[in-house]
Amino acid sequence: MGTITVPKAHVLNKEDTGFSSSACFTELLCYMGQELVFEAAAEVVEKLTLVDVQPKQIERICHCYGQKLEDQLWHTDSAEKKNLLCSSSNQNEPYYVMADGGMVLTREEKWKEMKVCRIFSADDRININKGRNCITQSQYVVHLGDHRSFFNKVEQITDYLPHKIFIADGAKWIWNWVRETYPNSIEILDYFHAKEHLCQFANLFFKDEGEKKKWVDAQCLWLLNDGVEKVLDSLSSLWLPDKQKSKCRDDLVAYYTSNQSRMKYKTYRDNGWLIGSGAMEAAHRHVIQQRMKLSGQRWTLAGAQQIANLRALNKSNQWTFLNCLMKNAA
Numbered sequence: 001m002g003t004i005t006v007p008k009a010h011v012l013n014k015e016d017t018g019f020s021s022s023a024c025f026t027e028l029l030c031y032m033g034q035e036l037v038f039e040a041a042a043e044v045v046e047k048l049t050l051v052d053v054q055p056k057q058i059e060r061i062c063h064c065y066g067q068k069l070e071d072q073l074w075h076t077d078s079a080e081k082k083n084l085l086c087s088s089s090n091q092n093e094p095y096y097v098m099a100d101g102g103m104v105l106t107r108e109e110k111w112k113e114m115k116v117c118r119i120f121s122a123d124d125r126i127n128i129n130k131g132r133n134c135i136t137q138s139q140y141v142v143h144l145g146d147h148r149s150f151f152n153k154v155e156q157i158t159d160y161l162p163h164k165i166f167i168a169d170g171a172k173w174i175w176n177w178v179r180e181t182y183p184n185s186i187e188i189l190d191y192f193h194a195k196e197h198l199c200q201f202a203n204l205f206f207k208d209e210g211e212k213k214k215w216v217d218a219q220c221l222w223l224l225n226d227g228v229e230k231v232l233d234s235l236s237s238l239w240l241p242d243k244q245k246s247k248c249r250d251d252l253v254a255y256y257t258s259n260q261s262r263m264k265y266k267t268y269r270d271n272g273w274l275i276g277s278g279a280m281e282a283a284h285r286h287v288i289q290q291r292m293k294l295s296g297q298r299w300t301l302a303g304a305q306q307i308a309n310l311r312a313l314n315k316s317n318q319w320t321f322l323n324c325l326m327k328n329a330a
Contacts, residue, residue: 023326026061029053030322033062034310037294066306068325069313074153084321085139085157093123094163094186094273098280099154099174102288104144105298112301114292114308115150117141118283119157125274135279140287140312144305147173155181167277169193170255175262189262190277194255195220198231201252205238205245226266228256287315 021029028049032041038055045053073085101113120138128134139157143150158164164185168174170193178187198219206212222230235253240246256263265275291311292304299307313319 021061023323025049025051026065027323027326029058029061030065030310031314031319033058034066034291034307034314036291037297038062062310063303063306065322065325066309067302069309069322070305072325073309073321074156084318085160093121094165095119095121095158095161096125096274096279097154097158097161097164097166098277098283099150099166099168100171100277100280100284102284104288104292104304106144106304107298107300109301112144112304114288114304115143115145115147116280116283116287117150117154118280119154119161120279122272137317138279138283138315140283140316142287142305142308142312144301144308147177151177151181158182165273167274167280169277170259175259186268186273187262188268188273188275189259191223191263191265191275192278194223194259194263197252197255198223201235201248204248205240223263224265224269226264228260228263232256283315287311 029041029045032045035041036044038059041058042053042055045051045058097117097119099115099117101115103111104114106112118138118140120135124135124137126134126136141150141153141157143153164182165188166174166178166182166185167188167190168178169190175187178185199216202212202216206215219231219234222228222234232253235249235256238249240249268275288308288311292299292307310322313322
């Protein structure tokens with residue numbers, strides 16, 4: 001295929017992507033490539049613009065600018081970057097910070113954990129109707145690699161937030177970082193993870209479904225009323241001759257005991273705070289999985305990070321930063 005013909009103004013460096021293109025057209029290719037698999041992106045671009053673009057060209061552009069984002073956002077110190085990452089900071093409202101990991105299939109290391117953080121203001125959580133809320137704006141941070149590098153990225157945002165509420169499951173790598181870095185923040189163990197562990201034990205212990213439901217409902221009521229001590233007493237009082245059941249109970253007791261200070265759910269709800277990390281589960285789906293965990297996909301380590309960077313920028317409503325990056329390169 002020949003070189004794409006574009007106006008001379010704003011033509012980007014051919015060395016970066018293998019062919020010349022305007023900043024505007026390159027931005028379109030980049031956007032389509034992070035939204036759709038490269039073959040589908042090429043088809044849509046051709047239908048919209050009547051320009052024949054190969055999937056490989058879109059792939060190269062996405063990898064190129066995904067890497068530029070990595071370098072510009074996380075490895076440089078600039079006022080423009082700080083304004084971008086921290087522009088929504090509200091000094092009066094608490095900010096929720098949620099982090100978790102999900103697996104992505106890579107060529108070099110098989111399944112590898114992609115860590116994702118979602119940050120949003122309490123002001124950005126809007127009630128749509130009873131039992132349903134919408135988060136209008138979030139900041140996403142993604143990293144395919146070690147915990148420390150991930151947290152280094154997250155801290156470039158959270159350091160500027162005065163009131164932070166961390167919600168996560170029982171992962172020690174998260175809570176150790178929170179306790180060490182932000183000792184005065186609010187820590188909340190995701191209620192639904194706490195309930196899931198409880199139900200797993202109940203499924204093993206009870207044979208009668210009615211008895212199991214009655215027991216689980218009673219324990220959940222205690223949990224929702226700052227009564228984790230009552231739940232621990234209830235668990236300790238159970239007679240468990242079976243070693244498997246005994247171990248499951250002991251694991252649950254250890255889990256609740258280590259997170260006891262993070263399980264004051266009535267207090268949290270009375271303050272109007274969230275007690276679950278459902279927003280984090282949704283983040284994994286629409287930032288990572290919808291594009292990067294499709295049938296047959298295997299990513300290089302570098303390529304996975306680069307596409308994830310573009311996805312996070314788009315879902316954070318900060319796509320204009322990429323536009324500026326391209327125009328500066330023209």
